[in-house]
Structures are given as C-alpha cells and as structure tokens.
Amino acid sequence: MGKQPPEASNGRLTLLTLARDLGVSRATVSNAYNRPDQLSPALRARILARADELGFSGPDPMARGLRRGRVGAVGVLVDEGLSHAFSDPTTVLFLDGLARELQLDGLGLLLHAGRGDGVMLRSIRDAAVDAWVVLSLPDGHPAVSAVRSRGRPVVVLDQPFLPGVPLVGIDDAAGGEAAVRHLLGLGHRRLAVLTMPLQAGGREGRADVRRQQEATYQVMTRRLAGAAAAAAEAGVSWDQVTVVECMANEPDAAARAVAGLLAGPGAPTGVFACSDQLALGVLRAARGAGIRVPEELSVVGFDDSPPARVAEPPLTTVAQPLRGRGRTVGALVRALIRGEEVSSPAKSPVRLVLRSSTGPLGGRDRSSRARA
Amino acid sequence: MGKQPPEASNGRLTLLTLARDLGVSRATVSNAYNRPDQLSPALRARILARADELGFSGPDPMARGLRRGRVGAVGVLVDEGLSHAFSDPTTVLFLDGLARELQLDGLGLLLHAGRGDGVMLRSIRDAAVDAWVVLSLPDGHPAVSAVRSRGRPVVVLDQPFLPGVPLVGIDDAAGGEAAVRHLLGLGHRRLAVLTMPLQAGGREGRADVRRQQEATYQVMTRRLAGAAAAAAEAGVSWDQVTVVECMANEPDAAARAVAGLLAGPGAPTGVFACSDQLALGVLRAARGAGIRVPEELSVVGFDDSPPARVAEPPLTTVAQPLRGRGRTVGALVRALIRGEEVSSPAKSPVRLVLRSSTGPLGGRDRSSRARA
DNA sequence: TCTTGCTTCTATAACGATTCAGAGACTAAC
DNA sequence: GTTAGTCTCTGAATCGTTATAGAAGCAAGA
Structure with missing residues (x-):
C-alpha cells in the first residue's frame, strides 16, 4: 500500500470515488x-x-x-449568424x-x-475540438487564421483556398457556364446575373467588372467567370449583361434587388441567379410585377435545393450534391483525425436540371418541360 | 532549483515550452x-x-x-436528424x-x-459541455435521462417537464383556444385540427380522443385541450371536430394528410393547424384542389414563423416569441453555469395575429383584413 | 520442480493547464 | 532603521483520467 491519494471527500463523483467504494x-x-x-x-x-x-455517469x-x-x-x-446560416x-x-x-x-x-469579431476569435481559441470545418468563408476572414493556428486538422468547403488544407468544392465555373449557355440557347440575349454578396457585408446594386473581380467570395468570381465564358462563346459582350449584387443570400434581398430592373425599360428576358434562394426572390418579384415565368421571363437558379423543386414554377437550376458534400467533408475530417494524410478530392461535377422556370424567348408554351 | 519537470521535447507546443524558452x-x-x-x-x-x-495559440x-x-x-x-430540426x-x-x-x-x-439510439447516448456521455439544453423532446426520450445523469445544469424548452429543472414554455392551451375561438367566431362549425406527430414516429390519419390523450408530445395535448375548450364554450362537441395527425411537422406531410379531407364530402370550412409548417401545407393542398382561401376555407396556424408572413395568403396564426425563447433559455443557462439558482420563468403569453387566411363563413370579401 | 504463458488486476507516471501561498525586491511611511 | 505595503514572479499541488509496465495467482507443459 503506497502513498494514498488524497481523500476524495470532494462530493463530486469520480473514478476514484467509485474505485474506493468497490475496493478496486x-x-x-x-x-x-x-x-x-x-x-x-x-x-x-x-x-x-x-x-x-x-x-x-462515466469518466x-x-x-x-x-x-x-x-x-x-x-x-x-x-x-454571419446562425439563423442566417440555417x-x-x-x-x-x-x-x-x-x-x-x-x-x-x-463526433x-x-x-x-x-x-x-473578438468574441468569435476568442471562442475559437478556447474551443475544445479535434478538428475544424470551415464553411465558405471569404478570403482573409480572421477566423480562418485563428483556426489554422490552433494546429488541428482543417477541412474547407468551397473556400478559402489554403495551401495544404483539403478543400471540397464543385466546378463553379462550369455551373455558371451551363446556366448562361442554357439561357442563350433558348434565344435570350437581354440577360441579367444575380449574385450573392461579393464581399463581406455585401452591397445592393449593379456590380461593375471591377467589383466582380474584387470579390472576396471566390465562388461568385468563378460562377461569374463561367457565365462570362458562355456569353463570349455566343458572341454576347459581358458588358451587356447586367450583374446585380444582392445584400444577402435570401429571397427577400433578391426580390428587392431586381424589382427595379424587371420593371424598367430593357428589362432582361433571362436571369441567372447564383443561388436558388436568389432565384426564388426573382420569381417572387416577377409575380409581384405581374410578369409571367417562363413566358416572359426565364430564371435559372443554382444548387438544386429542396425549395427549388416546389417553387412556382419549379426552378431550372444547376444541381450540386448538397448532403453529399457534407458526407465528403465528414469523411475527410474523420481520416485526418485518425492521422491519415488526405488531399482534396476532385471537384464534383455539376449538372443542369431543366424544370419549368425557363423557356424559349417569346415562348407561349405552357406545357411542362420538366426533364429532371 | 527543485525537481525539473521532464524535458518538453515532445514537439507539441505547451505553456511549459514557452516558459522554458523565455526563462520564466x-x-x-x-x-x-x-x-x-x-x-x-x-x-x-x-x-x-x-x-x-x-x-x-494559447493554453x-x-x-x-x-x-x-x-x-x-x-x-x-x-x-430526429439535424436537417429535420433545421x-x-x-x-x-x-x-x-x-x-x-x-x-x-x-459559450x-x-x-x-x-x-x-446507442450512438446518441454514447455521444451524450462523452460530450464535454458545461450545461444542456433540451429541445422539445417527448416524455421518456432516453436522451433526457442520459443528460440528467451527467449532473450538469439542464434547461428544457417546452417539454418534457422534469422536477427541479427550469422549463421555458408558452401557454399552449391558450393558443389553441384562441385559434379555435377565432374560427368559431367567424361562423365556422365544420372544423378540423391538424397536429404534429403525437408520439415519436408519428402516424398519419385521424386521431381519436384516445390517441390524443396518449400523446407523448404534451405541447400537442395542451393545444388540443385548448381547442376543445373553445369548442365546448361554443357548444360544439369535440367529437364533431376532425383531428388529423401528420407524419411530420412539414408542409408536405400536412398537405398529404389533408388532401382527402378537403376533397371529401363534409369538408371542413375552418382548419386549425398546430404549427405554421402544417398550415402552409394546408394552403398548398387547398391551392392544389382549387379551393380558395379564405373564401371557401379558413386556415389558422401556430408560431408566427417568418414563412407565415409571406405565405399566399399571409397566415392568421398564434404568435409566440421565437428568437426570444432562445434568449430566455440562454440567460437561464448562463445563470446556472454561474452557479445561481433559477426557476422556470412564467409561460410567455401568446397572441392571435390576424392576417388573410381566415374569413367569415361563406364570405366573399377579398379586401385585406390584416390587422397584425 | 521449473519454466512459460495467460488472466486479472494494480501502482505510477503522464496529459497541460490553473491556482494558491509565498519569496524577493523595491518603495513609502514612520 | 525598521516596518509595512505593493509589485512581480515562482514552486508545488491539483483537476480526473488513461497508458504502461509489471505483480500475483494459477494452469499447463517439459
């Protein structure tokens, strides 16, 4: 019987208490x-x-x-806030x-x-975690460096790109290209593109080329680049395409941002919204203005989120594996925690899902063209 | 110079490493x-x-x-799952x-x-947390006892009721009562009530009184009791009210559950849905069946969630403080962690918000009656 | 009988920090 | 010159567990 550990008369129940009690x-x-x-x-x-x-209750x-x-x-x-994310x-x-x-x-x-802000950085420093997942944060977001310095495994979704850190993403450029090519193929020439905030904070209104290139959300940069490529391919100058930035990735913000545009002279006949949330806002604005979709206006979204399917009309959109990306990131995190070396998987391909929110220029066809 | 702690040649950076390096x-x-x-x-x-x-990067x-x-x-x-909750x-x-x-x-x-299941219980045992928040779990859910045995502060939202554990809730009965009284006041006598799942797992279809009373979701029991009280007050027998249980608290589930009901003979002219999610499903089903709201059908929801405001038509609903409940629970948790004694706050009152989804029986009035 | 091996359990040393009592040095007050 | 007080800083104890090495007992095999 060596030196006895101090009496565990603490009150709190621990392994030691139990061991003493049982004589083991x-x-x-x-x-x-x-x-x-x-x-x-x-x-x-x-x-x-x-x-x-x-x-x-255990150790x-x-x-x-x-x-x-x-x-x-x-x-x-x-x-941003949780409600925003959710x-x-x-x-x-x-x-x-x-x-x-x-x-x-x-896990x-x-x-x-x-x-x-300070609160967030502090809570990152103090968080007891085995690994980190970074969710589409803009380049230069202070939380990112805070996380990296913690020395634990990190996996990034979409962005930012960090050397040596696995990133799960999709081919955004191809998505933007497919969306705009589809609109052009239907005969539309007066196009508008709706973007989520291009920089932290966001700004509502026309975004000139300079603003587009200064975007800290690379996802947007890439989708826009794809869109521009499709336009160029069809001989449409990018200058003629109205690019409108929304304050937030929400239907309301999009509806506000396009309200004037849809009503004004030279209104677009085809809109590519960089997310389904934005596209839903466009549909709402169109309905409010008495503009029929797709007869008078074609709308393409991005994501193929559940609301896109039940929208009125159902959205033509660029599909990406939503839950699947979560599983992919999760698998990488698990591997990293196990100590394995992992590298970024290939970008998932995207695919245009045709539904009823797009139609030929001047079309009057009301028949369902869902081929999803 | 007493006994030197072992060389921190570990590789990992600790306070000790830094102290040595600096000679402090x-x-x-x-x-x-x-x-x-x-x-x-x-x-x-x-x-x-x-x-x-x-x-x-710190301690x-x-x-x-x-x-x-x-x-x-x-x-x-x-x-259930996160996506379900979110x-x-x-x-x-x-x-x-x-x-x-x-x-x-x-925090x-x-x-x-x-x-x-086992996975969840295990992760509860192993979770490093200072306190717990239980979110509307049914009575007898195994996770609840797992959490209690951890010996940390607990705060419950809505249910289950646990002796000695602070609970934040609303006056559900009053809410149900207000909703049904409103419908009765408009002249409706053929009523239906739509409930979320009454027991874990849920079941779609008519719920008789027995099933209503056996509900493990007390929130439902209370709202139904309130509804029944309002009916009794107006001399309407509760037996005449069709109570339909939905498989899940989602618009789709509600739409499925009421589809037959709305089409059938003796269809209700007034529906009280126990949540806005369900009410939205009713609106969708009505639209699908070509039934006009509120001219032919009045619908009351519960929660006053954001979608209720933008619904078509905007929902009359029972409002409860949504984000506010979160803050209240958070404040209680903070106090408990600080070691203070707290008790359940008074149940927040509820309030009926009148919008355009309800109208007088047989009414043809299309004018906006929003008085929210 | 001695070795070997297996099973079952124990003693002890980390893990990386925080906290408390106090050691020195220096200043201020008497 | 002594005492008291203030600033800085340090040593050692402690939080509750898991991992490692090994002790004790017993059975089997040579």
Missing part, C-alpha cells in the same frame, strides 16, 4: 468503461452496476479528452450530411458563427 | 493569458509576442477545461437566439441530434 483500483474502473477485455466480466458488471447505483469527458488527446467534437465555422437550405443539408458522417465516430458538431 | 515560469505564462494584472505589461507583451512567433482548451471545471460549450439535444424555422430562430445569448459568455453550441 482506478485503472480497473477505467477499464470497465473503455477496455472490457481487460477485466473479468463479473467484476465489470459489478462496477457498472454500482456506478449506476451511485449515479456515476469525465474533459479529463479523458486531456489524457487521450481528443474530445469527440468538430468545430464548424460559419459566416435559413439557407444548402447549408442545412450540408450540415446534416456532415453530422451523419461524423456520428460514425461519435459532435460545435458551431461557431459570427463576423470574425 | 509556467504560472507567469498562464497569467499572461488569463490574468494580465498579475504581471508587468512589459513581460506580458514579450510573452505574447514570443508565443505568436512560435505559433503557440490547451482541454487542460484548461479540466482544471477550471468548464469548457465553454453547451450541449443541445434535438429530436428545416423548421421555429427551431432555427430559437437556436439563433440561444447562440446569441450564450455568446455573451463565449458555443454542441449539437446532438438523433432518435435516442
């Missing part, structure tokens, strides 16, 4: 929870039964985390896929939302 | 981060600068958590309010979703 060692109690093969089934049963009796997660070097949680960094079906599906995948290893999701 | 004690480095008043500004600056240089959260007894995270328990605007707003309030103390949100 701490290690044995620990093994009862973590390594059943290390002790006789009979003793294990006795320990667990007594634990239950005393109301001991303290913090101490275990310290000792083992992992806590079983993954930090998720999202832009009101976007795209994000929600991503998180769902991510959570499902991580649950395979019993939880620790959400961090904010604009990168 | 661990305690001083710790103070540089946590108690600036405990050392000279000059030394503190030197320490932080050197930390930055070496890429040391290890796990070790700090163990020593201090808190980690800076709050566990949130939600029913697709409900009510939940999203609640979480947003909760996150904002918790952020005041630098993050650790999400746990699931049906109470």
Whole structure:
C-alpha cells in the first residue's frame, strides 16, 4: 500500500470515488468503461452496476479528452449568424450530411458563427475540438487564421483556398457556364446575373467588372467567370449583361434587388441567379410585377435545393450534391483525425436540371418541360 | 532549483515550452493569458509576442477545461436528424437566439441530434459541455435521462417537464383556444385540427380522443385541450371536430394528410393547424384542389414563423416569441453555469395575429383584413 | 520442480493547464 | 532603521483520467 491519494471527500463523483467504494483500483474502473477485455466480466458488471447505483455517469469527458488527446467534437465555422446560416437550405443539408458522417465516430458538431469579431476569435481559441470545418468563408476572414493556428486538422468547403488544407468544392465555373449557355440557347440575349454578396457585408446594386473581380467570395468570381465564358462563346459582350449584387443570400434581398430592373425599360428576358434562394426572390418579384415565368421571363437558379423543386414554377437550376458534400467533408475530417494524410478530392461535377422556370424567348408554351 | 519537470521535447507546443524558452515560469505564462494584472505589461507583451512567433495559440482548451471545471460549450439535444430540426424555422430562430445569448459568455453550441439510439447516448456521455439544453423532446426520450445523469445544469424548452429543472414554455392551451375561438367566431362549425406527430414516429390519419390523450408530445395535448375548450364554450362537441395527425411537422406531410379531407364530402370550412409548417401545407393542398382561401376555407396556424408572413395568403396564426425563447433559455443557462439558482420563468403569453387566411363563413370579401 | 504463458488486476507516471501561498525586491511611511 | 505595503514572479499541488509496465495467482507443459 503506497502513498494514498488524497481523500476524495470532494462530493463530486469520480473514478476514484467509485474505485474506493468497490475496493478496486482506478485503472480497473477505467477499464470497465473503455477496455472490457481487460477485466473479468463479473467484476465489470459489478462496477457498472454500482456506478449506476451511485449515479456515476462515466469518466469525465474533459479529463479523458486531456489524457487521450481528443474530445469527440468538430468545430464548424460559419459566416454571419446562425439563423442566417440555417435559413439557407444548402447549408442545412450540408450540415446534416456532415453530422451523419461524423456520428460514425461519435463526433459532435460545435458551431461557431459570427463576423470574425473578438468574441468569435476568442471562442475559437478556447474551443475544445479535434478538428475544424470551415464553411465558405471569404478570403482573409480572421477566423480562418485563428483556426489554422490552433494546429488541428482543417477541412474547407468551397473556400478559402489554403495551401495544404483539403478543400471540397464543385466546378463553379462550369455551373455558371451551363446556366448562361442554357439561357442563350433558348434565344435570350437581354440577360441579367444575380449574385450573392461579393464581399463581406455585401452591397445592393449593379456590380461593375471591377467589383466582380474584387470579390472576396471566390465562388461568385468563378460562377461569374463561367457565365462570362458562355456569353463570349455566343458572341454576347459581358458588358451587356447586367450583374446585380444582392445584400444577402435570401429571397427577400433578391426580390428587392431586381424589382427595379424587371420593371424598367430593357428589362432582361433571362436571369441567372447564383443561388436558388436568389432565384426564388426573382420569381417572387416577377409575380409581384405581374410578369409571367417562363413566358416572359426565364430564371435559372443554382444548387438544386429542396425549395427549388416546389417553387412556382419549379426552378431550372444547376444541381450540386448538397448532403453529399457534407458526407465528403465528414469523411475527410474523420481520416485526418485518425492521422491519415488526405488531399482534396476532385471537384464534383455539376449538372443542369431543366424544370419549368425557363423557356424559349417569346415562348407561349405552357406545357411542362420538366426533364429532371 | 527543485525537481525539473521532464524535458518538453515532445514537439507539441505547451505553456511549459514557452516558459522554458523565455526563462520564466509556467504560472507567469498562464497569467499572461488569463490574468494580465498579475504581471508587468512589459513581460506580458514579450510573452505574447514570443508565443505568436512560435505559433503557440494559447493554453490547451482541454487542460484548461479540466482544471477550471468548464469548457465553454453547451450541449443541445434535438429530436430526429439535424436537417429535420433545421428545416423548421421555429427551431432555427430559437437556436439563433440561444447562440446569441450564450455568446455573451463565449459559450458555443454542441449539437446532438438523433432518435435516442446507442450512438446518441454514447455521444451524450462523452460530450464535454458545461450545461444542456433540451429541445422539445417527448416524455421518456432516453436522451433526457442520459443528460440528467451527467449532473450538469439542464434547461428544457417546452417539454418534457422534469422536477427541479427550469422549463421555458408558452401557454399552449391558450393558443389553441384562441385559434379555435377565432374560427368559431367567424361562423365556422365544420372544423378540423391538424397536429404534429403525437408520439415519436408519428402516424398519419385521424386521431381519436384516445390517441390524443396518449400523446407523448404534451405541447400537442395542451393545444388540443385548448381547442376543445373553445369548442365546448361554443357548444360544439369535440367529437364533431376532425383531428388529423401528420407524419411530420412539414408542409408536405400536412398537405398529404389533408388532401382527402378537403376533397371529401363534409369538408371542413375552418382548419386549425398546430404549427405554421402544417398550415402552409394546408394552403398548398387547398391551392392544389382549387379551393380558395379564405373564401371557401379558413386556415389558422401556430408560431408566427417568418414563412407565415409571406405565405399566399399571409397566415392568421398564434404568435409566440421565437428568437426570444432562445434568449430566455440562454440567460437561464448562463445563470446556472454561474452557479445561481433559477426557476422556470412564467409561460410567455401568446397572441392571435390576424392576417388573410381566415374569413367569415361563406364570405366573399377579398379586401385585406390584416390587422397584425 | 521449473519454466512459460495467460488472466486479472494494480501502482505510477503522464496529459497541460490553473491556482494558491509565498519569496524577493523595491518603495513609502514612520 | 525598521516596518509595512505593493509589485512581480515562482514552486508545488491539483483537476480526473488513461497508458504502461509489471505483480500475483494459477494452469499447463517439459
């Protein structure tokens, strides 16, 4: 009998308390929870039964985390507030896929939302997590460097690009190209493109080429580049295409941003909205202005989120694997936590889903053309 | 010079590494981060600068958590999957309010979703959190007892009721009563009530009184009781009111559940849906069946969630403070973590918001009656 | 009988920080 | 010159667990 550890008269229930009570060692109690093969089934049963009796709910997660070097949680960094993030079906599906995948290893999701202010940075410094997932943050967002300096594995969705950090993304340029090519193919020449905020904070209104290139949201830059490529291919100068930036990735913002445009002279006959959320806003604005879709106005969205399917009319849109991206990111995170080396997977291809929000220029055809 | 701690040649950067490097004690480095008043500004600056240089991102959260007894995270328990929870605007707003309030103390949100299976229970046991928030879980959900046994503060939203555990809720009965009284006041006598799942799993179709009373979701029980009280008051037997249970709290589920009802003989002229999500489904079903709202059918929702305002037509609904409930719960959690004693606040009152989805029986009035 | 091996359990050393009591040095007051 | 007080900083104890090495007991094989 060596030096006795101090009396655990603390009140708090610990492994030691239980061990004393049962007359066994701490290690044995620990093994009862973590390594059943290390002790006789009979003793294990006795320990667990007594634990239950005393109301001991197992080893303290913090101490275990310290000792083992992992806590079983993954930090998720999202832009803006939570309600903002959650009101976007795209994000929600991503998180769902991510959570499902991580649950395979019993990993939880620790959400961090904010604009990168002091509070957010502090909570990043202090967060007990095994890895990080960065969710479409703009280049230069302070939270990103805060996360990197924590020295834990990181996986990025869409952006920013960080050397040596796995990134899961899609071929945004191809998506933008497909959308605009589709509109051009239907005969539309008076085009408008609606973008999410191009820089943190956002700004409502026309975005000239300069603003387009200065965008800190590369996803937008790439989709616009694709759109421009399609235009060039059809001999349409990019200058003739009205690019409008919205204050936020929400239907309301889009509806506000296009209201004037749709009513004005030389209104576009085809609109490519860089997200379904924005496209829904366009539909709403059109309905408000008495403009028929697709007879008078064709609208293409991006994402193929659930609301796109039930929209009135159902949206033609660029589909990307939403929940699937979550699972992919989750799988990478799990591998990184296991200590494996991983690299960015190939960008998922995108695919244009044709529904009823687009039609030939001047078309009067009301028949359903859904070929999804 | 007493016994030297072992060489920190580990590779990993710790307080000790930094202390050695600078020729100061661990305690001083710790103070540089946590108690600036405990050392000279000059030394503190030197320490932080050197930390930055070496890429040391501050004290290890796990070790700090163990020593201090808190980690800076709050566990949130939600029913079903995350996507399910997030697709409900009510939940999203609640979480947003909760996150904002918790952020005041630098607390993050650790999400746990699931049906109470082994995986979920295990992740509850292993989660490093300072407190728990239980989000409308049915009575007897296994996750609830798992959480309670962890011995940390708990706050419940809506249900289940747990002795000694603060609960934030609203006056559901009054809400149900107001909704049905409103319909009765407009002259409606053929009524239907649409409920969310009454028990875990849900079931689609008519719910007889027995099923209503066996509901494990007390929120439903109470709203139904209120509705029944209003009916009784007007001399309408509860038996004459068609109560239909939906498979899920989603518009689609509601639309499916009422499709037959609206088409059939003796179709109701007034519907009280126990949530806006369900009410939206009713609107959709009505539109699909060519039934005009409110001329031929009046619909009342519950929650006053954002979609209710932009619905077509805008929903008459029972308003409850959505984001506000999140803040209230957050404030309670913060107080509990500080060690204060708290008790359940009074149930927030509810209030009927009149919009355009309800009208007098047989009414043909198309003028806007929004008085919200 | 001695060795070998297996099973079951224990003692002890980390894990990386925070906190408390106090050591020195220096200043201010008497 | 002594005492008291203030600033800085340090040493050691502690948080509750897991991992490692090894002890004790027993059975089997040579």
